[in-house]
Amino acid sequence: MSFFSVLAAVSSLTATAVATSQIVPVTEDSGFWFGNFTVGNSTNLSLLVDTGSGDIIINPGLYKAGSNAENLHENFDNSYGTTQSNGGGTIEIKGPLYSDIVSIGKLSAKQHIGAANNQTGIPHDGIVGFGPSSTEFPGPNAMAFVETLCRDGDLSECRFGLALNSNKTGSLILGEVEPSLYKNNLSLVPSSESWTVNADIYVDGSISNSDTSVVMDSGTATIVGPIDQVSAIFNSTGIQGVRSGGSLFGYFPCDKPPTLGIGLPSQSDAAAAAKKHSPLLSTTTTLFNISSDQWAIANNGHNNCTALLSGQDFGESIWIFGQAFYTGLYVDHNMKDSVMGFASLDSP
Template sequence: MPHSVPARVDLDHRLAPNMKPRHFVETISEANNFWFGSFDVGNSKNLTLLIDTGSSDVIVNPGLYKEGPHSVDTHSKFINTYGTTESDGSGTGTVTGTLYNDPVKFGAVTAYQTIGSAQPDANGEALIPADGIVGFAGLEVSSFHGASPFFHSLCEQGKVSPCRFGITLGDNGKGTLLLGALDQALFKGDLSTTSIIQEWALYADIALNGKIIKKDALVELDTGTATVIGPLVDVIAIFKAASIQYVVQTSKDSGTSVTGYFPCDRPPTLGLSIPSQSNATAAAKQNSKLVSHHSSTFNIAPDQWIAADNGSNNCTAILSGTDAFPIPDLWVVGQREFSRLYLKWH
């Protein structure tokens, strides 16, 4: 979900205090363009929870949370609004419920954690896919009144060290979530590194056919979004430059949006250049050891471009535009961009 972003800050290395290295590797899986892991929350076992780097809270869908022996009812309510709730990148919705403290277990690692037990919506349904969600973003976007997000809890409680995680999303419906580890066997070459603004937003350049067309774009890396959504004006410019047909629609509730359509056998070549050229230049001048001195462009894989196959060699693009985000120049880059890439958050 888009949110307010503070001034640019350097990459923050958070280490678990006085801890020897502790790392864990867990399998995640894809369903309906979202990625899920298996979690225990209190006495609720084997919950299928969405892995989301675009939000911060652990929320269990209505009727699924069972209090464990260490459960504490905080007698506090929460309200959390999500964007891009549908597998096509559309949709918004609000979740409300009650806050508890209870252990949250993911594979071999457990944190004592504030969690939300959601109430059903007006139609008696759950907004979040499967059994709920685990946010891997920072405290800046939490709706739990200052309670630590799950990954922060793991670090603060000494369960993971150093305080970093990595994600790989394969093209076979299987992926990997690494806690506290950098697995060089999962990628080739050198990592491109950059500074973050907050967890997990950064500056990148947008490249079309290998040429930079947008410098220093504000990008949120969001595994809980299935598509790529950019500012309306920028996306229309990209569609025009790539000769992609598009339709602009205006809604009283959701503002103006643009959707693109392209020949299924001729997807465009669009990607992120990380770090942005300006950040890479600054890092080289400062001889920074944290930020790469050269930019690398990571293109969306051609087979990831199709949001919907409309027949007759006409496909809906995963890229769309909107003017409804609270931050007008924000790009929300979902997991289609991450296919076959190794991403490390630190």
């Protein structure tokens, strides 16, 4: 899911604990990925793992304060976009703020917690943001869970990875890179704090848009781009575009999905990295195509399917690549060096 506004919360890294790493399971449901967390005295919470936001919000009635909980006597009011399984939708969530212990596996951190007091529309039990400096909660001390783990020195390396399989199972890798999960080398790309990269968009093997800002958002189920650019892709591939409100949706013959992918790094970024001889960035472009079995988000019968690609205008010419892109890939999020790494899974 994506925030409509971002309040930066930048912190320095100070080691105060024994650093570690771990791999925990995640599962997919309706286009979103979920991990098992404990928040205060609320155990076995199935929270949506979202790289497009930075806050932790628990659905109404599920948050139970732990012994270390603090009532912050403030309220939050968060707005999210791309909240539905078709890539559309917006939600506004409100409620009181607390500070409490959040745990996954053997890792724990004291976090701001939003206890929603309205129906959120977020599936399962709530959401945990993995977007560093993307918190929308008020106050100077709010930061993403993984950001707190880095600040406190709890992670061996200030990074996390997602390895999401096509069979609805996957792994969240915290504090390390796990090469046994992927093929070849990671394609290394510079990124911003909101996990935005510069990429070339390919349609049927040819570049459609060069040097495009792409937000890598595990909390969005589909692929969303600017309406004019998506409309051009629909026209070139024979997809029927239909406007609905502020969105453009597409319909195609189920047995003839087009091929959409991105080149990482972009050709221009790869050339620049080659000139700089940077060990942190790749000097050749790798094309990552979305699997054909991800293209249909709904089968409407009579060989007509709803496409995973849709158009929305966010006020900027940006794309959002969500779960449909992540599936079958290992995606490393290196917070220390502001670099993302991409590779095909060894067993997708």
